[in-house]
Amino acid sequence: MSDLFHREYDRLRALVEARLETYFTADAPAKSLADAMRYSALSGGKRVRPVLALAFAKACGVIDNTALDAACAVELLHTYSLIHDDLPAMDDDDTRRGKPSNHIVFGEWRAILAGDALQAEAFSKIANCGLEPPRVAKMLSALARAAVDVCHGQTLDLEAVESGSADLYAIHALKTASLFVAAAKIGVLAAGGTERQLTAASEYARAVGLAFQIRDDILDKDGFYTAYGIQKCEELIESNTIKAKNSLKGAFGGVRFLSSLAEELAGRSS
C-alpha cells in the first residue's frame, strides 16, 4: 500500500484520537465511571470504524467537528461492545489491545456500567452534534440498528460456542458488518451526502466488513478459517473487496483512499 494511503489513514486516526481525548473529563458525576470509560476509549486500536466514517464524510464533502463527533460515536459503541465481550460471563478475556481488560482494572460492575454508559454516550454524541435534525435522526437510526444487531451477533456467537454449530455469515454480518455499515452511513450523512451515496456506502461497508472479519478469522485461526479453509477464505475476501470497490464507482468523486482502505483491511497482517 502506498505511503500516501498510510499518511492519510494516520491523519484520520489522529483526528479521532485527538477528539476522543476531549471526552470523559473530570467533571462527570461519577469520576470513577468516567475514568473507566476513558481507559477503554483511549486504549488505542486501529480505529477502523471512525476512519471509515471520516473517509466517507470526506468523499462527500468535508470533515468538520460534527463529522468527527459522529465518527467517534461509532468508536464509542464499538468500545462498549469490547468491554462487555471481555467480561467473565462472556469471553472472559483478561487483556485487550495488550493492556488489562476494563473489568480487570476497574472491577466487573464498573466495567458493565462503563459499557452501558459508552453506549449511551454514543447516542448522545450524535444527538448533540449540532447537525440539522433530519440528518441527526437518520444517523441515530443507523446507529441504533447496528447497536441491536451487535447484540444479536454476540448472542449467536456465544451460542455457537455452546452448541458447536454456527451460522458464521449471520454472526459476521450482525457482529461486524452492521457497525461498518452504520459508520459509512453516518459519514455520508454527516457530510450531507445523497441517497445514492448512502446506498453505495452501505454496500461498500457490508462487503469490507465481511472481508475484514474473514481476515480476522484467518489471523486468529478460527471462524471461517476453521469452517471453510484458507483457500475459500481468500476467495471470499477477494470477491468482497472487488465488490466493495465496484460499489464506489460513479457515486463519489475521489475514491482512491476508500479503494485502498478496502484492500488494506482485506489484506492486513494484524
Place this chain on the structure above:
Amino acid sequence: MSDLFHREYDRLRALVEARLETYFTADAPAKSLADAMRYSALSGGKRVRPVLALAFAKACGVIDNTALDAACAVELLHTYSLIHDDLPAMDDDDTRRGKPSNHIVFGEWRAILAGDALQAEAFSKIANCGLEPPRVAKMLSALARAAVDVCHGQTLDLEAVESGSADLYAIHALKTASLFVAAAKIGVLAAGGTERQLTAASEYARAVGLAFQIRDDILDKDGFYTAYGIQKCEELIESNTIKAKNSLKGAFGGVRFLSSLAEELAGRSS
C-alpha cells in the same frame, strides 16, 4: 385517590402493555435474545415512566402510536437498567417483581446482552417512531442524557455501598429523577408541545421523581429514610409534590390527572 384517576392510570398502563406485547417477536436474528428481552419487558411493574410520558402527551394534545412508542422506549431503557442492576456483579438480586431475575432464567451473559439490546432498542424505537425529525432528535437527546445519568447514578450508589457514605440527592437525581424528566419531555415532544410546556414538564418530573424515590426509601427502610428519618422524608415528599403541582399551573389545559399522579406517586404504599 379518585376512581377516575385509577381508571385513567389503568387505561394508560394497558396501552403501554399492549404496545410492548407487539415488540420482540419471533423473527429476531437471535431468538433467545428476543425471549430474554421480552421476559423482562413484559414482567409487569407499575409502568410509571411511560404513563408519565403518555400523561404529558395527552396534556399537550393526543396519544397516538407515535407517543406510545416513545413512551415505551423509556420503559425499555428502565427495563435494561433493572436487568443490569440485578446482575451478580451488581446488586445480585435473584428476583424482580416477584419473578426470577433475567440472569437467573437466561444466564448471566444473555442477561447482559438483553440489557444492552434493550438500551439500543429504546433509541431505535424513538429514532423510527415516524415523527418529524426535529422532535425525534430532541427526544433522543433527552433519552441519551438520562441514559448516561442512570449509569453515573448507579455507580455512585454502588460506591456508596462500598464506602458507607452517599450523596443521596445526587444518586436519586441521576438514577431516578433524570429518567422521569426524560419521560415527561418525550411525552411533551411526542405531542408537539411548546418550549414552556417542556420546561414545566421537566420541573414537574424532577420533583415527582425525587418524591417517588424518597417514598421508595421509606418503603424499603433505606436511603433517605436511614439518613434523615421519617419526618424529614415526609416533609421532602410533601414539598416536592407541591412543587410538582405548582409547575403545571398555566402551562397545560387540563392538569387534574397529572396533579393526582404526583400525589399518588408520592403517597403510594407499594
